[in-house]
Amino acid sequence: MVDVNAQVAAVTRGVRTVEREGEPAHVQTLSQEYASPIDDVWDAVTSAERIPRWFLPITGDLRLGGRYQLQGNAGGEVLDCAPPEGGAAGYRVTWEYMGGVSWLAVRLESVGDDRTRLELEHTARAADVPPGFWEQFGPGATGVGWDGGLLGLALHLAGGPGIAPDEAEAWAATDEGLAFYRGAADAWGRAHAASGADAEAAARAADATYAFYTGQG
Numbered sequence: 066m067v068d069v070n071a072q073v074a075a076v077t078r079g080v081r082t083v084e085r086e087g088e089p090a091h092v093q094t095l096s097q098e099y100a101s102p103i104d105d106v107w108d109a110v111t112s113a114e115r116i117p118r119w120f121l122p123i124t125g126d127l128r129l130g131g132r133y134q135l136q137g138n139a140g141g142e143v144l145d146c147a148p149p150e151g152g153a154a155g156y157r158v159t160w161e162y163m164g165g166v167s168w169l170a171v172r173l174e175s176v177g178d179d180r181t182r183l184e185l186e187h188t189a190r191a192a193d194v195p196p197g198f199w200e201q202f203g204p205g206a207t208g209v210g211w212d213g214g215l216l217g218l219a220l221h222l223a224g225g226p227g228i229a230p231d232e233a234e235a236w237a238a239t240d241e242g243l244a245f246y247r248g249a250a251d252a253w254g255r256a257h258a259a260s261g262a263d264a265e266a267a268a269r270a271a272d273a274t275y276a277f278y279t280g281q282g
Contacts, residue, residue: 067241072216073248080204080253080260082191089191093204096184097215101222103149103173106181109221110171111146111156119221120214121230136230138162141169149173165193183218185211202277203262203270205253209278212249237279250275 079094099106109115116123125133127143134140141159148154152175160167167189174182187207191199198206213233220227228236236242254271258264275281 067216067220067245069241069244069248072219073212073245073252075219076212076215076249076252078208078252078256080208080256080262082260083188085188085190090188091191091194091199091204092186092188093208093211094184094186095208095211095215096182097219098176098180098182099219099222100180102179103152103154103175103181106173106183106222107149107154109218110173110183115221119217119227133158141166144168160187165189167193183215185215187211200266201270202274203253203257203267205250205257205271205274206277208253208256209246209249209274212245212252216245234280243279246278247275250278 075097077094077096079092081092083090083092101109109119111127113123113125113127120135121138122136123133124136125131125140127133129143129146131143132140133143139160139162141161143156143158145155145157147156153173155170155172157168157170160169167187170186170188172184172186174184176182189207217227237246250271253274254267257267257270
């Protein structure tokens with residue numbers, strides 16, 4: 066059983082616009098602390114043997130300059146890889162999906178005895194987002210998906226049963242799944258409004274995101 070409210074509240078979300086290669090880009094960040102040492106969290110987010118336990122099956126060469134492929138999802142190139150040293154670690158990869166390229170960065174920081182803070186940052190050029198998509202769904206379209214990843218990692222690191230990829234769709238229709246997606250979508254709506262978006266438009270986008278993830282759209 067997932068403590069949905071606790072998991073949604075455990076994640077800090079942010080939305081901002083930056084300039085990348087001379088063009089505006091959307092940046093979404095999520096962070097969460099885990100009750101696990103940095104070496105264990107690093108292994109969980111970089112090991113081809115462990116990633117499928119909480120996220121998706123992965124193949125490829127998971128090292129600097131190598132390429133990876135997530136089953137049925139994105140692939141890309143490993144741009145940077147810094148294993149744990151001095152209480153910090155991180156990696157950067159391209160996120161190539163359906164002909165588009167965005168960028169993903171994962172950073173780890175030790176924040177106490179056997180506790181690690183993970184920050185995930187996803188950057189996409191505004192011009193690469195399909196017309197009307199951001200206006201309809203806002204940051205929740207991808208953000209809620211990353212929320213699901215952080216949930217999977219939390220369950221994995223806690224040693225409890227996870228939600229297998231082939232079970233995710235069925236889980237989304239359960240009371241627990243509906244509550245999780247509602248909470249995550251609304252949290253992204255609040256983050257969107259906090260970034261300067263119109264509050265009513267952000268709320269509508271959160272509703273559309275929730276409907277999409279739960280098959281009600």
